Amino acid sequence: MLNALALLASYARASFKGQLAYPGSTILLGLGQFLTNIIDVLAIWLLYDRFGAVKGWAIGEIALFFGLVNISFTIADFISRGFDVFGTDFVRTGAFDRILLRPRSATLQLIGYEFRLTRFGRLLQGIVLIVIATTTLPLHWTAQNIALAAWTVSGAVALFFGLLVLQAVLAFWTVESLEAVNALTYGGIQAAQYPMSLYPDWFRDFLTYVVPLACVAYFPVLVILGRPDPAGAPGWLLPLTPAAGFAFLAASFVAWRVGVGKYTSTGS
Template identity: 55%
Template sequence: MGSLALFARLALSSLAGQARYPASALMLTLGQFLATGIEVVAVWALFHRFGEVQGWKIGEVALCYGLVNCMFALADALGRGFDVLGTTLLRTGEFDRLLLRPRPLALQLMGYDVRISRLGRLLQGLMVLAFATVQGGIAWTPAATAIALFALAGGVALFLGILVLQGTLSFWTIESLEIANVFTYGGVEAAQYPIALYAAWFRRILTFAVPLACVAYYPALAILGKPDPLGAPAWTGLVSPLAGFAFLAIAFGAWRIGVRHYTSTGS
């Protein structure tokens, strides 16, 4: 069976299991939508009070917000297996069963638990993008659409890479979830705003260590046709999402090292 077909079967099986309890799935999805909706209210309140922040208007910031939340929603749905690796699969010994199957290990984890509830954050991100289109006067030309889709793919790769690293840490640590949350949920919070608003040392972290700026800030500038106040050339947003794929490749390199050092639960 091809990898894509296998992933589709695993994902559909996970979704079918959740669909047996439609009321629960609906409430979880609605909960995700409302919980992240509080963040939208906070952004709106900030710009309603001050009008603009260092030359950035609410429609322009909404573009960054919408892109980042769509990226994370998709990555979170795909990376659930890595997310619960340390808290569930390793402790119960179920990871050993995955190792015995003659199928790619990463693929099994990506299809392990595809959550319907992540549609709540994805829907909210799409709604904010619609708001940004109206408020910011964004013209979705073929070029702008291509940049947005490329940024979305790079962002999904980046956040998935963070979840892979979280799972990798589980081979050596008892509890690595809170460390990873600094880069997942904390990264979402930071990337929702233009990095030009942050201090220089923090901008370097978001650009070179965990390249969130490369998948959100610079592509947003390219879509808006807005010059970078930090002086980056205009073409940066056209190529910067590649950093997300590079980060994912590095994360899987670390993952393979972790798997080689795994010694089973002994149960």
């Protein structure tokens, strides 16, 4: 474990060094990231300005959902670049062979493939949202709430990471149309930024039981906001739901093993 972290640290050093060779470009791209993401906040503001309210949710509450989801995705995105580009950069080019030729786990090497500093733009947006939430709501960042937020974020990171692993698994069978998985990653952020009570039941069920985005944002954040679930989920259950993100990640890695087995028996 310690050894794995040490290796990731050396990967990170190498990756940062490469990117900081062009600091201007990195900063510019990061700012672009920030702009691209901050307009989503603007969209929420525009809708509140026009309609006044949405099903009893304050804008600050939505900002809290949205902020935590984006911070989670930034972290997942930061550590999963190798899986994100797995089809194009590893399977199609045969570079996955090189990964298999090294005496470390493929997962570790793919995580270390690249750490993109430009992602700070989205992180910044997430922080802005948390600040909006904190200043407009009577929100108490007690130790308990901070711990719950951290637990929520870790579950969401696991979920998003799992989605990107699944996208990589698909690449063992086809390298075309992989971007369709973006519907679940980028689209998932879009869906998870709003309270689930906005959605029809079937969609809420999909986001709870199939791709459990609700479990790593909506349910635990309800506890931080001090609100019960309008749909009636028991209160004791809400803070436990981020565990679903880890279950999803575990399932993704089962699929990953099947994919690697397929690769090593066909060589393609």
